[in-house]
Amino acid sequence: MPTNLPVEWSLVEKEYQSAKTLEEKIATLKKLISVTPKHKGTEHLLGDLRKRLAKLEDQLERRSKKTGRKVETIKKTADIFVPIIGLTQSGKSTLMKSLTNAPVEISSKPYTTRESVTGVRFFEGVDMQFVEIPSFFLRKDMDIARNADVIVVMTRDERDLKKIQEVVRQNKLEGKKIIVTNIGKPYEELLHEIINKIDVVRVFTKPVGKKAAEKAVVLKKGSAMKNLVKRINESWLKNFKFARIFDDTEFSGRRVGLNYLLKDRDVVEIHSG
Ligand SMILES: Nc1nc2c(ncn2[C@@H]2O[C@H](COP(=O)(O)OP(=O)(O)O)[C@@H](O)[C@H]2O)c(=O)[nH]1
Ligand SMILES: [Mg+2]
Incomplete structure (x- = not known):
């Protein structure tokens, strides 16, 4: 073993040796590899550590296959x-x-x-x-x-x-x-x-004569009224007449068309016939 390893190395090595679960072993071994200086004198050591890591990762993969549990991965379901x-x-x-x-x-x-x-x-x-x-x-x-x-x-x-x-x-x-x-x-x-x-605009739709929704429609920055209408209900596009925008400008309540560029926090009242 090379002798000129930093003190931190031995500390992490101890951590690795006392790791109990497979996941902990993998995590601490990765850490050990990251604190190992990279030069000619440590080539063998690094090679050994990486081999050991590959073996542990194989073991983990085999174990999750064997248990046969269908591991559901977490997917994006929100905005x-x-x-x-x-x-x-x-x-x-x-x-x-x-x-x-x-x-x-x-x-x-x-x-x-x-x-x-x-x-x-x-x-x-x-x-x-x-x-x-x-x-x-x-x-x-x-x-x-x-x-x-x-x-x-x-x-x-x-x-x-x-x-x-x-x-x-x-x-x-x-x-x-x-x-x-x-x-x-x-x-x-x-x-x-x-x-x-994140580059998004939050748009709050509002039925005529009612309060705006609590939940925003979240769209990419640069989206136009037509993107909003499409998102809500594609079939409204052909019946779209105009929309009113309520915001904190002096023009609040104005009518706009399908090409209107939506701003963050716009309240939108869509009129379609
Ligand atoms: N010093 C300090 N410790 C905290 C604070 N919040 C949580 N902890 C403690 O840090 C430890 C680890 O917290 P945890 O949220 O489980 O960390 P995780 O391993 O990253 O999920 C726990 O003992 C917490 O009680 C904080 O604001 N300051
Ligand atoms: Mg945690």
């Missing part, structure tokens, strides 16, 4: 999809619980959350679907993060951030919209940040 990733004990379950009241266990024991968990929070007209991703960073869980509209990254400090950046790179998630945060931040602020990060 926006927000996976939460972070190292163990970074406060993911705490955040999940307070935002969505999902059945997660908050614990001072590492790696308590073993399966991805989802829950929905209604905020300012939008159903926001959060998913806690376990800190083993297994392929099947990271695949869920691939469908993110925004990824929330929980960190406690700069060291956490560096490690999680490596996880993001290894799983090829750099192209995703990412918000780095910690549990000290007020939840409202985080929810606003998420809405601002």
Whole structure:
């Protein structure tokens, strides 16, 4: 074994040796690989560690096949999809619980959350679907993060951030919209940040003479009235006469046509004959 390994290496190595479950072994072995310096003197060691990792991942795959349980993967069912990733004990379950009241266990024991968990929070007209991703960073869980509209990254400090950046790179998630945060931040602020990060407009439809809907229709930024009408009911397109827009401008209540560009928070009254 090379002798010039950093102190951190031996600490992580101990963690790996005392890992009990297969998932924990995989997670700590990945960590061990990431803290191993990469140079000529560590080539053999890294090779061994990677081989061991491949073996453990095979075992995990075989085990899930054998149990025959149909593992349902979590899919986007709400307006926006927000996976939460972070190292163990970074406060993911705490955040999940307070935002969505999902059945997660908050614990001072590492790696308590073993399966991805989802829950929905209604905020300012939008159903926001959060998913806690376990800190083993297994392929099947990271695949869920691939469908993110925004990824929330929980960190406690700069060291956490560096490690999680490596996880993001290894799983090829750099192209995703990412918000780095910690549990000290007020939840409202985080929810606003998420809405601002995604390029959408929230439009509230309103029947004539009635109040606007509580729930927004969520459309891509740059969407026109025709996209909204199509989304609600395609058949209305040919009978569309005009729509009224209610907003906080002096022109509130004005009539617009199908090419009108929708703004965030527009209240829309569609008139079709
Ligand atoms: N210092 C501190 N600890 C917290 C805070 N919120 C949660 N914790 C604790 O951190 C530990 C891990 O929290 P958890 O949400 O389960 O983390 P997860 O492993 O990322 O899901 C638990 O013991 C929590 O009680 C906080 O705001 N500050
Ligand atoms: Mg957790």
